[in-house]
Amino acid sequence: MEEINILELKHISKEYPGVKALNDVSLEFHRGEVHALMGENGAGKSTLIKTLSGAIMPDGGEIIFEGQSYTHMAPSLSKSLGIEVIYQEFNLMPTLSVAENIFMGEKLGNKTFYDRTKAECEAQKVLDRMHVKLNLKEKVQNLSVANMQLVEIAKALTKEIKILIMDEPTAPLTSDEVEILFAIVKTLKEQGVTIIYISHRINEVFRIADRISILRDGNYIKTVPTTGIDRDELIRLMVGREVSDTYPKRNFAPG
Numbered sequence: 001m002e003e004i005n006i007l008e009l010k011h012i013s014k015e016y017p018g019v020k021a022l023n024d025v026s027l028e029f030h031r032g033e034v035h036a037l038m039g040e041n042g043a044g045k046s047t048l049i050k051t052l053s054g055a056i057m058p059d060g061g062e063i064i065f066e067g068q069s070y071t072h073m074a075p076s077l078s079k080s081l082g083i084e085v086i087y088q089e090f091n092l093m094p095t096l097s098v099a100e101n102i103f104m105g106e107k108l109g110n111k112t113f114y115d116r117t118k119a120e121c122e123a124q125k126v127l128d129r130m131h132v133k134l135n136l137k138e139k140v141q142n143l144s145v146a147n148m149q150l151v152e153i154a155k156a157l158t159k160e161i162k163i164l165i166m167d168e169p170t171a172p173l174t175s176d177e178v179e180i181l182f183a184i185v186k187t188l189k190e191q192g193v194t195i196i197y198i199s200h201r202i203n204e205v206f207r208i209a210d211r212i213s214i215l216r217d218g219n220y221i222k223t224v225p226t227t228g229i230d231r232d233e234l235i236r237l238m239v240g241r242e243v244s245d246t247y248p249k250r251n252f253a254p255g
């Protein structure tokens, strides 16, 4: 029987000069769930993601992936385990086509042996899996930001992916584009992929997340099922005080 947890973080800490970006954070991710990570600016969300992608090395703690313990990741290790991150700054080659970007440096070998027909055929399969349509021959530089993001996701899906991490993916998207992204998230979830979803947008998180974990000032606060929390409580946990205190009225006239 497969473990319910695909990934566990245990006592992860990361300190930068003068700031504890992560302070003894322990957290579990279930296989095939959409798990939102929430917290105010500087809470440690991106630092946690970088720990998982291998971009940074934690000072201490343990990462348990499918029952195997690691003290830290490395980018190649993380990728080989099936962990992919969609960053806001896309890592695409603007003058190459959609198909070429999807398979850049992967599977179909380097440019010298690039087999256009095969690449387009494979790229189409990935896009079909996402239920999206893109012109495979179009240069990436001519795409909208939303479609560039779709190419990034398609790129991630050319590998056998188990965890897809998205850091503020909807920030540059229009509301129609957000719907397309949500449909993809739903499809991937149905295919058993775990989605770790960072967003400040509470409405979105309530729509797509199964569970929400809250970080505050580098500390893990708690994980709750989305159905077990309301907006006010979530905000209260994120900011660490009553919502009515969030923006205290000034009782003095500005000078």
Ligand SMILES: Nc1ncnc2c1ncn2[C@@H]1O[C@H](COP(=O)(O)OP(=O)(O)OP(=O)(O)O)[C@@H](O)[C@H]1O
Pocket: 016, 017, 019, 020, 021, 039, 040, 041, 042, 043, 044, 045, 046, 047, 048
């Ligand atoms: N490379 C770095 N050097 C020094 N301090 C850093 C570095 N990266 C992050 N920090 C600090 O660590 C803390 C956590 O940052 P992090 O980027 O993880 O927060 P976040 O939750 O992603 O915030 P945001 O919502 O603004 O993206 C912050 O105080 C930040 O200033």
Ligand SMILES: [Mg+2]
Pocket: 045, 046, 047
């Ligand atoms: Mg961040």
